[in-house]
Structures are given as C-alpha cells and as structure tokens.
Amino acid sequence: MRIDPADPDPAVVRSARQVLKLDGVLVFPTSGLYGLGADALSPTAVKKVFSIKRRPAHKPVLVLLSALDDMMELVAQIPDYAKTLMALWPGGLTLVFTAGKRVPAALTGGTGKIGVRLPVHPVARALTEAFGGPITGTSANLSGRSAVASAEALDPDLCHEVDLVLDAGLLAGGPGSTIVDVTVWPVVILRQGAVDRQAIDRALY
Numbered sequence: 001m002r003i004d005p006a007d008p009d010p011a012v013v014r015s016a017r018q019v020l021k022l023d024g025v026l027v028f029p030t031s032g033l034y035g036l037g038a039d040a041l042s043p044t045a046v047k048k049v050f051s052i053k054r055r056p057a058h059k060p061v062l063v064l065l066s067a068l069d070d071m072m073e074l075v076a077q078i079p080d081y082a083k084t085l086m087a088l089w090p091g092g093l094t095l096v097f098t099a100g101k102r103v104p105a106a107l108t109g110g111t112g113k114i115g116v117r118l119p120v121h122p123v124a125r126a127l128t129e130a131f132g133g134p135i136t137g138t139s140a141n142l143s144g145r146s147a148v149a150s151a152e153a154l155d156p157d158l159c160h161e162v163d164l165v166l167d168a169g170l171l172a173g174g175p176g177s178t179i180v181d182v183t184v185w186p187v188v189i190l191r192q193g194a195v196d197r198q199a200i201d202r203a204l205y
Contacts, residue, residue, distance in 0.1 A: 003029075003123055003167065005121070005122060005123060005168035016037075016127055016130075019163045020038065020039050021131070023044045023045040024045070024162075026038075027158075027159075027165040030121050031120055031124075032171055032173050033140070033148060033171060034139070034151065035124070036053065036140045037127065037136055038135060039133065040063045040064075040074075040133070041103070041133060046061070046104045046136065051161075053138065053142060058110055059143075060108050060115065062115035062136070063107070063136060064116075064117060064137040065116055067129070068118070070134045071116070073102050073134070074099070074100050074116055079182060081187070084203045084204060085182065089118035091195065092177040092193055093195045094179045097116065099113055117137070127166075141155060142155050149171040149173040151165055174194065175192075176194070178191060178193035178194055179193065
C-alpha cells in the first residue's frame with residue numbers, strides 16, 4: 001500500500017494497525033531505511049520477525065516506542081543518566097536497557113537487554129501511536145544483507161512472507177540509529193550511527 005511519508009493516510013494506518021493486532025508482520029518506513037514491524041510484546045509475532053529475516057537467535061531486535069509510557073512494560077529500570085539521553089528523542093538514538101519481565105526472551109537475543117527508541121518519521125510515529133504499544137524496528141532485509149531505502153529494493157523472499165508493505169517511496173538512507181548501552185556507567189556506544197558522540201557527551205556531561 002502506498003503511504004504519504006509526510007502526511008500518512010489514517011485509513012492506511014488503520015489497515016497496518018490491524019496487521020499488528022493479528023500478530024502479523026509489515027514493512028514500514030523509518031527516517032532512513034525500511035523496517036520490519038510486529039507487536040514487540042507478542043512472542044508469536046517476534047518469532048515471525050526472526051523467521052522472515054533468517055536472523056540468528058542470538059542477535060537481539062530493537063523496539064520502537066509508541067510513547068514513553070511503553071518503557072514501563074519494556075525495561076526493568078531507567079538510570080538517571082539514561083533519562084538525560086532520552087531527551088534526545090525522538091530521533092536516531094537507540095538506548096539499551098535491562099529488559100522487563102514482559103519482553104519476549106527472543107527479542108533480547110538471550111542477552112536480557114532490550115534496545116528502544118522513539119521514532120521521528122511521520123509514518124513510524126503514526127503507526128506506533130495507532131497501535132498503542134511498542135513494535136519491532138529491525139531493518140527490512142534478510143540477515144547479512146544490506147538494508148534498503150526503497151520498497152522496490154526489498155528482497156522478494158521477504159516480501160512474500162510479510163503481510164503488508166507500506167511504500168513511502170525513496171527514503172533518505174544513511175546510517176542507522178546510534179546504539180548506546182545504558183545498563184553500565186560509563187555508557188558504551190555499541191554502534192555509531194545517526195547521533196554523534198559529541199551529542200551524547202553533551203547530554204551526559
């Protein structure tokens with residue numbers, strides 16, 4: 001289904017929401033690349049994401065929040081220093097916390113940790129808010145292959161297995177989110193991405 005990247009049609013968003021409610025998996029646009037979305041608190045839906053991506057079980061999958069209230073279900077605790085980094089949301093910063101009890105073990109890749117962020121792209125925001133809960137935000141590609149910035153570049157095998165593709169045209173591309181582990185102090189940057197080290201240091205210090 002086509003969707004306007006700047007002004008998503010509520011009817012299309014409702015169709016996508018229904019897919020999520022039924023433990024389905026969809027492709028949707030984020031700020032730079034397309035992602036795979038599913039109900040992050042549903043073990044059935046999370047299992048489908050891993051299967052579709054051919055993702056090894058030991059590799060965790062990050063989650064997009066519908067609102068900060070989602071944190072109550074996803075994480076065990078929020079250190080004070082992590083709250084200062086949350087001020088950089090919405091945007092390209094994923095924070096890794098100790099996972100809460102409701103988080104499917106598969107989502108953490110057996111690490112006991114969960115990466116979360118608040119999305120900035122209008123479609124991703126509309127989708128998570130309509131769903132009213134966290135969804136997976138892993139890239140829409142087969143494991144080991146490059147992430148894509150257009151629906152046309154999606155792997156045909158992946159497209160055959162998802163329930164819906166939201167086509168917002170060509171996205172900006174570029175790096176993924178910066179991933180920061182806030183379960184330790186000093187925090188550890190696990191992957192440098194859209195948010196640079198200087199912005200993180202300014203927020204912390």
